[in-house]
Amino acid sequence: xxxxxxxxxxxxxxxxxxxxxxxxxxxxxxxxxxxxxxxxxxxxxxxxxxxxxxxxxxxxxxxxxxxxxxxxxxxxxxxxxxxxxxxxxxxxxxxxxxxxxxxxxxxxxxxxxxxxxxxxxxxxxxxxxxxxxxxxxxxxxxxxxxxxxxxxxxxxxxxxxxxxxxxxxxxxxxxxxxxxxxxxxxxxxxx
Numbered sequence: 001x002x003x004x005x006x007x008x009x010x011x012x013x014x015x016x017x018x019x020x021x022x023x024x025x026x027x028x029x030x031x032x033x034x035x036x037x038x039x040x041x042x043x044x045x046x047x048x049x050x051x052x053x054x055x056x057x058x059x060x061x062x063x064x065x066x067x068x069x070x071x072x073x074x075x076x077x078x079x080x081x082x083x084x085x086x087x088x089x090x091x092x093x094x095x096x097x098x099x100x101x102x103x104x105x106x107x108x109x110x111x112x113x114x115x116x117x118x119x120x121x122x123x124x125x126x127x128x129x130x131x132x133x134x135x136x137x138x139x140x141x142x143x144x145x146x147x148x149x150x151x152x153x154x155x156x157x158x159x160x161x162x163x164x165x166x167x168x169x170x171x172x173x174x175x176x177x178x179x180x181x182x183x184x185x186x187x188x189x190x191x
Contacts, residue, residue, distance in 0.1 A: 006100035013093045016084040020150070021098040022075045023110065027146055030071030030153060039068060039155065047157050064158045071153035076144040079110050079123040086118075094119070108144075124148050 010019050031039065047066070054061045079098045095115040100108055112121035125133070125148055133145050 008098045010096045011093045018082045019096055021079040024076050026073045026075040026150060028073050043157055047159060064156060066157040067154035069152050070155050072149055073151040074146050075148050075150060076146050077110060078148055079112060081112050081119055081121045083116055083119045085116055
């Protein structure tokens with residue numbers, strides 16, 4: 001990778017790969033240990049009723065389908081590129097260039113240039129999304145919003161099969177009748 005101001009160039013001799021470019025880095029936020037302990041306790045007490053509620057309102061939900069977001073990585077701008085080329089005797093490297101382009105306003109936009117036609121690319125946010133974000137906002141024109149979520153970390157909620165919970169959820173007239181001792185298996189955080 002080479003970095004020349006507002007241009008990033010990536011080169012690979014592999015026949016397939018992926019690149020995520022964040023010209024301004026990202027901001028990571030995660031719940032601290034104290035908050036995680038409280039969330040896990042709250043989940044242990046309430047998870048069964050959340051599953052029963054989802055099933056009672058007609059959601060096709062299975063054990064492990066519920067997740068709580070406990071962290072994220074956000075940025076103001078990004079670019080993703082994936083490539084897959086044919087293996088050949090002559091191995092020309094794939095070159096991907098992520099660069100800033102001039103626009104009529106003071107916002108920044110980015111594009112990908114590639115040495116291969118076998119590349120899929122995306123950038124964000126796009127101009128239309130930026131306009132929608134700016135509408136009704138008293139912020140200065142050209143404000144960069146750190147609202148582009150790249151990754152989330154979740155706490156996946158898995159319940160042990162308590163009796164016939166998955167076969168016959170137990171609704172009541174006024175709400176949910178929880179079991180006497182719900183058990184939750186929380187998996188580690190997943191990206």
